[in-house]
Amino acid sequence: MNDLRDLALWRQFAAVAGCAVVAVVAVPAFGSDFVIAFGFQFVTWIVLALSWGLFSGNTGYASFGHGVFFGIGTYAAAAVFRHSDAPFVVALLVAGLAAGALALVVGLAVFASSRFSGDLFGLITLAMAFIVVTVVSNVAFLDGGTGVFVREHVVGSWAGSSTRHLFVIAVGLAVLTAGVAIATSSTRWGAALRSIRDDxxxxxSLGVPTYRYKVLTFVVSAALAGLAGAPQAIYLGYVEVGAVFSLNIPLLVIMMTILGGITRWWGPLIGAASVVILREALLDLGSPELSQIILGGALVVVIALLPHGVSGAIPRRWGTRRRTPALEGGAR
Amino acid sequence: MSLLRCRGVTKRFGGVKALSEVDLEVAAGEIVGLVGPNGSGKTTLLSTIAGSLPVTAGTIEFDGRDITRASAHRRAHAGIARTFQVPRPLGSFTVEENVATASMFGRHATGRAAALDRARDVLKAVGLAAHAGHAVDSLTLHERKFLEIARAVALDPALILLDEVLGGLNPSEAALGMELIASLRERGMAVIYIEHNVRAVSTLADRMYVLNQGQNLADGTPADVLNDPRVIEAYLGGPVDA
Incomplete structure (x- = not known):
């Protein structure tokens, strides 16, 4: 992997890590409980948007299943807490593995046929969501229809003791996800994914093993969303199918990514920030319907004015022509 | 020993038989012209050789190995490159990135920097060096057709499948294209070359195959094939003074 000798990639990763350290130190030190809780949700959305962009943004295969992977992670972690005294790290790993395993099974099957490319892929991920919801609702080990109280199982454990810890964990996952996103920006991996999106x-015909790249990236994207589910389980305290597998989650994630733009790895990050902040600001209006309408309107305006999203509208270097380089340029 | 050997290649689309028991052989370093009227199955045959279409029946051997069921990217790694009749550049890649993708993932896969270097060399060879860093939508038709060839060459193939790369070009562009095709043989590549214009093929090809309605109609040297009454019949519907 001589791509990883590229200094620009490491500079970006250092910048991300630096921001993360500042956030981890400053937010819990100076923020109120509200700010920390808001920060946790904010960073979790960033993980979801970046990991969705990793697969769907790069390859153009729009998945409506990202909420499922996040939800599977949430339920997997809740099950670990409920049925064992294992430390948080175990729940975290199980959450990531469970989501990754589901993506592996779905990916191996769906990508084997070119019939399921494009719109059909989106429908299949939607169908997957309904199947998973039904299974989780009926398997007592996971839920069985009553919901799961997580809080009572994690009392006394490190991660369960405060939202500060959850915030730190979420920031760690965001750094990991951003690292993977950076690794797909201007590398061989990224070029393979974008060649799939183009044609x-x-x-x-150019020798790109498309099946392998699609399955691998789908699994990594899902596993990252699954990891984010573990702290989410503790944060929610009570895990319930209707909320965890709400279709609003994948739709918001898609909206964030489109708003932010997919032509650069940090587009989804900008999108997540815009949507979360906008949503929070609109809460003051007192009417959730009105805030939904304004959010939807904002998306329409951005798509109309900036087809490549907010990040795509920012010039790469002053004075250079506008283009979207696939092999070079992402790391700048 | 032949480089490529197709035996009894048959391709059905539903009830339609696009190819019916087609045989074709290509030796290393040989230019083979593949001609036939519209709808005779030329492009379909090319796609089955490149691996973008699975065959219904028959076998395809390349370099002594059975590749009938191999995926398209494996065939690219094995040394088969193709172009598309209507150019299909990767739209979000620059001209040189299009070519570099083939070097990066092709037969002798390289890293990004080496692939871009190699891409610039190939672009120079096909006369597109000045466009290396440009977006592909700035290219004219003949430049797009040459980009198709450049991408195929960057795979460093043993066999290159050209699908009407001269179609739609003006005479001076077509002459450049002919030189380019001849230079492929000098680089040691075998070429299967589909062309509508039978005369253009006959000047370059060592041998020719004629397909008609998905079946082998004739093959041999250009002179033999062009004088074959069956070929004249297929093209003109009967002996006519043209």
Whole structure:
């Protein structure tokens, strides 16, 4: 992987890590409980948007299943807490593995046929959501229809003691996700994914093993969302199918990514920030319906004015022509 | 020993038989012209060789190995490159990135920097060096067609499948294209070359195959094939003074 010798990639990663350290030190030290809780949700959305962009943004295969992977992670962690005294790290790993395993099974099956590319892929991920919800609702080990109280199981454990810890964990996951996103910006991996988005048949003819790249990236994207589910389980305190697998989650994630733009790895990050802050600001209006309408309107305006999202509208270097380089340029 | 050997290649689309028991052989370093009227199955045959279409029946051997069921990218790694009749550049890649993708993932996969270097060399060879850093939508038709060839060459193939790369070009552009195709043989590549214009093929090809309605109609040297009454019949519907 001589791509990783690229200094620009490491500079970006250092910048992300630096921001993370500042956040981890400053937010719990100076923030109120509200700010920390808000920060936790904010960073979790960033993880979800970045990890969605990793697969769906790069390959153009729009997945409506990202909420499922997040939810599977949440339920997997809740099950670990409920049925064992294992430390948080175990729940975290189980959450990531469970989501990754589901993506592996779905990916191996769905990507095997070119019939399921494009719109059909989106429908299949939607169908997957309904199947998973039904299974979780009926398996007593996971839920069984009553919901799961997580708080009472994690009392006394490190991660369960405060939202500060959850915030630190979420920031750690965001750094990990951003690292993977950076690794797909201007590397061989990224070039493979974007060649799939442009023209999959051409990508194959140029020697790109498209099946392998799609399955691998789908699994990594899902596993990252699954990891984010573990602290979410503790944060929610009570895990319930209707809330955890709400369709609003994948739709918001997609909205964030489109708003932020997919032509650069940090587009989803900008999108997540805009949507979360806008949503919070609109809460003061007192009417959730009105805030939904304004959010939707904002998305329409951005798509109309900035087809490549907010990040795509920012010039790469002063004075250079506007283009979207796939191999170079992402790391700048 | 032949480089490529297709035996009894048959391709059905539903009830339609696009190819029916087609045989074709190509030796290393040979230019083979593949001609036939519209709808005779030329592009379909090319796609089955490149692996973008699975065959219904028959076998395809390349370099002594059975590749009938191999995926398209494996065939690219094995040394088969193709171009598309209507150019299909990767739209979000620059010209040189399009070519570099083939070097990065092709037969002798390289890192990004080496791939870009190699891409610039190939672009120079096809006369597109000045466009290296440009977006592909700035290219004219003939530049797009040459980009198709450049991408295929960057795979460093043993066999290159050209699908009407001269179609739609003006005479001076077509002449450049002919030189380019001849230079592929000098680089040691075998070429299967589909062309509508039979005369253009006959000047370059060592041998020719004629397909008609998805079946082998004739093959041999250009002179033999062009004088074959069956070929004249297929093209003109009967002996006519043209």
């Amino acid at each position: 999959e048949q051409v990508a194959e």
